[in-house]
Amino acid sequence: MSAQNNTQLIGRLTRNFEGKYTPNGQFVANGSLAVDTGYTKDGERVKRTEFYDITAWGKTGETLNQYCVKGQFMVFQGTLKARGWLDNEKVVQVRQSLDVREFTFGPKPGGAATEGPATPLSDEDIPF
Secondary structure, three states, X not given: OOOOOOEEEEEEEOOOOEEEEOOOOOEEEEEEEEEEEEEEEOOEEEEEEEEEEEEXXXXXXXXXXXXXXXXXXXXXXXXXXXXXXXOOOXXXXXXXXXXXXEEEEXXXXXXXXXXXXXXXXXXXXXXX
8 A cells, every 4th residue: 555645624714815826827826724623631622723824726726716715614635745944043843734636615704605616515514
């Protein structure tokens, strides 16, 4: 069996996507996703939120850039990547990002109708 990097992230957008064309003419859109996780400590549920950069290329990026808004619930599938560097104080920093292959639109904040080519998800559709 070979190793595989296939990740699904479910959460809310922390900002609108920012799209641009690269010098070679390829469209890329960048966004950010907040994913709620947590753990139990002394019988109490402790909430923790993790943040991921989201990158989408080509038509996928164009669609996300056009239809997504901050606060919208989204489901992304793609390849998870980590970038590490030393900051000014020589502390290792790590940032995780997802290169999107597939996505599903969820509800927009405030109950606004979802405009886009995909079928919206309701909270009941999410398995957890």
